Amino acid sequence: AQTVTQSQPEMSVQEAETVTLSCTYDTSESDYYLFWYKQPPSRQMILVIRQEAYKQQNATENRFSVNFQKAAKSFSLKISDSQLGDAAMYFCAYRSAEYNNNDMRFGAGTRLTVKP
Amino acid sequence: NAGVTQTPKFQVLKTGQSMTLQCAQDMNHNSMYWYRQDPGMGLRLIYYSASEGTTDKGEVPNGYNVSRLNKREFSLRLESAAPSQTSVYFCASSEYRDYGYTFGSGTRLTVV
Numbered sequence: 666a667q668t669v670t671q672s673q674p675e676m677s678v679q680e681a682e683t684v685t686l687s688c689t690y691d692t693s694e695s696d697y698y699l700f701w702y703k704q705p706p707s708r709q710m711i712l713v714i715r716q717e718a719y720k721q722q723n724a725t726e727n728r729f730s731v732n733f734q735k736a737a738k739s740f741s742l743k744i745s746d747s748q749l750g751d752a753a754m755y756f757c758a759y760r761s762a763e764y765n766n767n768d769m770r771f772g773a774g775t776r777l778t779v780k781p
Numbered sequence: 782n783a784g785v786t787q788t789p790k791f792q793v794l795k796t797g798q799s800m801t802l803q804c805a806q807d808m809n810h811n812s813m814y815w816y817r818q819d820p821g822m823g824l825r826l827i828y829y830s831a832s833e834g835t836t837d838k839g840e841v842p843n844g845y846n847v848s849r850l851n852k853r854e855f856s857l858r859l860e861s862a863a864p865s866q867t868s869v870y871f872c873a874s875s876e877y878r879d880y881g882y883t884f885g886s887g888t889r890l891t892v893v
Contacts, residue, residue: 708869
């Protein structure tokens with residue numbers, strides 16, 4: 666089974682600075698999808714960004730971008746110009762592209778603190 | 782607003798009691814899921830329903846049952862609650878594999 670590892674339980678960043686959250690995964694598949702979810706104190710899971718494994722270009726969504734290294738099985742999230750509202754738990758997730766595989770695997774999460 | 786609705790938001794149960802968590806989505810998604818979230822462990826899949834009329838076990842199904850009542854609704858039942866089932870439970874739905882999930886707001890369940 667695929668596993669997702671987030672090696673940083675906690676991170677902090679100064680407001681307006683840039684922070685990178687790490688994620689690695691283990692898989693033997695060649696086609697899959699990767700996601701970053703944000704969970705603020707409200708508990709709601711919010712999709713931040715997604716990446717298709719067959720695309721070499723790194724995904725970007727406004728201040729959020731990823732560094733996808735397929736060979737290294739690495740999928741880090743960069744948050745630029747950090748804002749107080751970015752404080753949350755961030756989860757990296759993997760989903761197989763195989764038709765019969767319906768499980769999305771999540772990492773343990775990284776708690777991001779933003780300092781004013 | 783379109784999305785996934787879970788009820789209740791909070792629940793306290795005594796050991797041995799039973800309860801059903803309700804989930805409904807209005808996005809016409811085929812697939813629905815139940816996850817539990819525990820500190821330091823991320824989210825783990827309990828059961829899922831790939832389409833109406835089908836259900837399958839996930840990573841941690843023991844102690845739970847599910848019912849896909851129709852395309853909109855997918856319920857999770859705890860027949861005899863145990864303290865180990867204290868957790869936050871999320872329902873989610875999806876249509877296309879590359880779009881990720883839409884999550885409900887979660888249910889915080891405490892079993893004493």
